[in-house]
Amino acid sequence: MVHESAAEGYRQEPTTYDTARPTYHRALVDRSVDAYGHGTIVDLGAGTGIFTRQLVDRGLRPIAVEPVAEMRSTLQASLPAVTALDGTAEHTGLADASVDTVFVAQAFHWFDHPRALAEIRRILRPGGHLVCVWNVRDENEPWVRDFTRVVDRHAGDTPRHRTMQWRRAIDADPAFDLIEEFAIANPVPSTPDAVAARALSTSFIATLDPADRHDVLDAIGELTRPLGPNFDFPYRSELQAWSRQPADQPTG
Numbered sequence: 475m476v477h478e479s480a481a482e483g484y485r486q487e488p489t490t491y492d493t494a495r496p497t498y499h500r501a502l503v504d505r506s507v508d509a510y511g512h513g514t515i516v517d518l519g520a521g522t523g524i525f526t527r528q529l530v531d532r533g534l535r536p537i538a539v540e541p542v543a544e545m546r547s548t549l550q551a552s553l554p555a556v557t558a559l560d561g562t563a564e565h566t567g568l569a570d571a572s573v574d575t576v577f578v579a580q581a582f583h584w585f586d587h588p589r590a591l592a593e594i595r596r597i598l599r600p601g602g603h604l605v606c607v608w609n610v611r612d613e614n615e616p617w618v619r620d621f622t623r624v625v626d627r628h629a630g631d632t633p634r635h636r637t638m639q640w641r642r643a644i645d646a647d648p649a650f651d652l653i654e655e656f657a658i659a660n661p662v663p664s665t666p667d668a669v670a671a672r673a674l675s676t677s678f679i680a681t682l683d684p685a686d687r688h689d690v691l692d693a694i695g696e697l698t699r700p701l702g703p704n705f706d707f708p709y710r711s712e713l714q715a716w717s718r719q720p721a722d723q724p725t726g
Contacts, residue, residue, distance in 0.1 A: 488544040490680070492522035494671035496609050498579070499660040499711035506577065507532045509654070510603045510715065513574030518563055518594075519581030523549030525607060526556060529577070536577065539566050563590035568597045575603045582606050583633045587643035595649050600720035604650055605713065608635060609660060612708035617697050624693045625673055628686070632678050641714070650716035657712045664707035666698040672707070 511534050517526045520538035522545050529536050530553060538558040540546040550558050561567045563578075563585040576594050594604055613619045633639070644650055673679055673694050679687065698705075 488522055488542075488548045490671055491545070491675040492524065492548050494668065494675040495524055495580070496660065496662040496707070496709055497524060497528060498607055498609060499658050501658050502607060502656065502711040502713050503528045503532060505656055505713060506605060506607065507534060510575045510577070510605050514572060515575045515577065516566070516568065516573050516597070517577050517579065518566065519578055519584065520549055520558070521545045521579070521581065523553050523556070525577065525579035526553060530556065537568070539563075564593050566593055566597055570596055571599045573597045573602060574599055575605060577605050577607065579607045580609065582640040582644075583635045583637070585640070587640060591643065591647050591649075595718065598718040600718060602718045603715055604644070604718065605715045606640075606644075608712045609709045610635065610712055612659070612710050615708050617701065618708060620697050621669070621673070621694065624690060624697070625676055625679060628678050628682060628690070630678065644716060649719050651719055652714065653717050654713065654715040657710055660709040660711040661706040662709055664705055665703060666695060666701070669698050669707060670694050
């Protein structure tokens with residue numbers, strides 16, 4: 475199942491998404507590879523392959539699962555050696571107990587949580603790992619808080635990371651035990667145009683009519699003008715990892 479906002483927004487702006495969204499801090503990628511990059515690896519909801527590329531650059535060969543054809547095509551164009559499957563978090567098409575690690579980069583909030591967790595339980599081997607990674611805007615910076623305010627007025631009921639519903643769903647599933655949390659500042663060199671593109675890469679902004687999109691970009695321009703031509707966009711790279719418990723082992 476693909477949320478309408480994701481399907482339409484990301485279908486319209488896959489290239490913008492790929493270029494406007496930041497990569498993950500090297501320390502987070504190193505940690506991901508060293509601790510969880512063993513055996514059969516899946517990048518679930520891989521999008522255009524931003525995190526997939528960082529795994530490949532570290533010598534891994536993940537299986538990418540992505541339901542939006544335009545995003546999957548962008549991934550395949552830059553990573554032709556990666557197996558990219560047309561599947562969802564709720565129906566990957568992978569075999570039972572065939573996967574050692576499921577990575578989910580910037581995507582778990584989009585999933586139907588109960589169905590996705592059931593599917594992840596099915597495909598993970600006992601002792602395997604579910605690892606979520608995120609780039610979260612650092613709203614300690616006033617202009618970033620204002621950026622969020624401008625964008626979020628158009629969000630409607632679109633699922634968001636910030637609600638933490640995704641996190642509560644995983645933590646409530648007794649098949650998964652939290653084993654690690656990690657976060658590190660990830661400032662990204664930016665420009666006014668790059669911040670505008672970041673806004674356009676948001677699913678529900680991409681689907682706005684031209685007049686509303688113009689208003690958003692005008693408001694973003696007002697925020698970034700005092701920052702000058704070059705500045706950092708402050709993000710924080712985050713990782714949460716859970717271990718898949720054997721079915722016959724007490725959980726929790």
